Amino acid sequence: MTEQRNDVDEILSAIRAAARRVTVAKRTVAEVLCDANGHLSADEITTAVQQRQPEVSPSTIYRILEEFEELKVVVHSHLGQSAAVYHLSGAVHGHLTCEECERTVQIPASHFDALSKDLQKSYGFLLDRHHVAISGWCALCQAAQLKRS
């Protein structure tokens, strides 16, 4: 219940600024996203929202997430093989996903500074720092694999 009122209010302001309507469902999604320190799948968001507002349907969650992305307050990425995950766009970071244990860790976007410059220079490509999702193997799974062989 560590609602960061500031963040929630920022989202609600963005909604008003865009002349969209502030509803209970949107407010609750905003709260859930602010409470979560990491990324959540649409399904996890739905569950969390329904704990507070059981009437909210999954399709509404998707519509709200879509709206939040348009408003640039939320961002999603596709990690691993499964469903998309959503998080506040304020938290600029990359994702490292282990192909073995499927766990994901977040790292500061600064790790991608050099790569970003390189791609800009070589290909004119502007890297989306919110969206960086790297696959590989985490330290633990590497160690486990070594032990096995």
Place this chain on the structure above:
Amino acid sequence: MTEQRNDVDEILSAIRAAARRVTVAKRTVAEVLCDANGHLSADEITTAVQQRQPEVSPSTIYRILEEFEELKVVVHSHLGQSAAVYHLSGAVHGHLTCEECERTVQIPASHFDALSKDLQKSYGFLLDRHHVAISGWCALCQAAQLKRS
């Protein structure tokens, strides 16, 4: 019809080495993958295979691709928002996907050398060079956006 016999044969050898069976469907999938210089979605692979062998069903394609991934001859990534794409693991490269036009370009894996070292050092994370998929905006869409504003 530029079948690279070498690559195809390598795949077939890998199948035999794993005591799996070489079938018409597998051979055709291997040929399609070798013919394609880039990455293909499961659906595109199915279509291409069915042009040569109309009887092959989508589920078989998925099963074959799964087997090929186990054998480490094929790799898939999730680009953009849509379906997974598959390609030979021999072709080590990263993907840059434009969020605007959805186009993807391949770049040499060497661009990720520095990042790879950094992640290894900072997090013990071993980057999967086959799987790197970066989102952002291509030069053309950036230019178009500038013009608009």
Place this chain on the structure above:
DNA sequence: TTAGATGCAAAGACTTTGCGCACTT
């Protein structure tokens, strides 16, 4: 011969859409 591979159809996971009512502004 016989275990693995396939085709078909059905199920599953995730996401989007149509429609009429409800709620925000």
Place this chain on the structure above:
DNA sequence: AAGTGCGCAAAGTCTTTGCATCTAA
């Protein structure tokens, strides 16, 4: 009052699975 937003249910897309049949080895 006016029109956006919502719940519900159905459809859509991509992928997996069960089972009987077929086939490579």
